[in-house]
Amino acid sequence: MALTILILRLAVCILASPVFLLDFLGLWNWICKKWFPYFMRSFTVTYNEQMASKKRELFSNLQEFAGPSGKLSLLELGCGTGANFKFYPPGCRVTCIDPNPNFEKFLINSVAENRHLQFERFVVAAGENMHQVADGSMDVAVCTLVLCSVENPEQILREVCRVLRPGGAFYFMEHVAAEPSTWTSFWQQVLDPVWFLVFDGCNLTRESWKTLERAGFSKLKLQHIQAPLSLELVRPHICGYAVK
Template sequence: MTLAVVALQLVVCTLALPMFLLNLLGLWNWVCKKSFAYCMQWFTVIYNEYMASRKQKHFSNLQEFAGPSGKLSLLEVGCGTGANFKFYPPGCRVTCIDPNPNFEKYLFKSVAENQQLQFERFVVAAGENMHQVADGSVDVVVSTLVLCSVKNQDRILREVCRVLRPGGAYYFWEHVADEPSTWNYFWQQVMNPVWFLAFDGCNVTRESWKALERAGFSKLQLQHMQAPLPLSLVRPHIYGIAVK
């Protein structure tokens, strides 16, 4: 990390000092969990306005991974407000997991708006420990904008592999670090300490594709893109499908 990055980090962190003091006193986590869930109900709507056509295409072949019954069993990890529900095929059986219980009321609003789905349950748990979901019990696992904030990427991907049936698929969609030679990457490094605290553990400097490459999937289709978003820090994305 360059001296310029460190110096600017210090400036930015000083400006955000009240937030860091609340965190030191143990109060920020409670405030952040509630406010983050509230803000995400609006952010996800705006995000989908920019990304809807791309996400629609990404999820267009979900039904191909349905089991012998023809009904798709889908687990969404880090479900948030249920913003992905409208991209899932009719009749899909959906289980959701998220560590933030404050998402529940927004999630059930999405359930009511997407009655073409068969919603099964909402589990409050971290993706790194999904013991409530049986081994090999789902056809598809989905996570969008999740690997940026989990505590251990390798562990959550092991859990994804565990709960997927053989031949099942993991659909991922994540913002990631930009190319190291870019100014955007420079500012990602500068802003990351405050961003991490403000957005409930989200990192803008993670190279999440590396964790996916070492996760041991039998097949990995992974693409990079610059998302058409107004905020440059989160424009670099990866997306794809990994098959168990």
């Protein structure tokens, strides 16, 4: 099985050789950063349609973590186009972080469409270093389809714990590696190198639940689900929340 995966992976990489050449020449990252927000704008519409009930369920108790004022301060990591905005409670104060500045114009459009929120600011930064956000200043942090593509998920979660107030919560919804010895796992392993390059650092085989279990939260509510998505490769998901 391992040899078959290796042979097929090599064949796929050969077919994708023009992309690897652009990456070798240092051009692909620039192209990807420009192209990816447009792809995500279309993708998140479809994803939200198929995952709407799961997102509503996930975010149904967000307001329980609001501070004494009753206002919920929320930080979204890897905010992208603002696909989660419509699921947040009215009056929520939202700060967004993303390392790609090209998302900002799409984010502004989402803010205009979601007047029930109080938008604070957009910070261009990687989640591994959110020094612009003060210690203990957030009630909730959120990331969806982000842990699959960050360079250092352990450092991301350390930063999340830093910016959350005591008793604050981290919400997540992520596609993850499929169960071993399944066809989904087989094709995830075959396609992972090309997928990683084409989709801006996204890993098909990342076991993000293990990182969350080691992060030291006082409470972790995590479930594995098969997401109702058209693409089999990304159906294995985890979702839930963790309390600092």
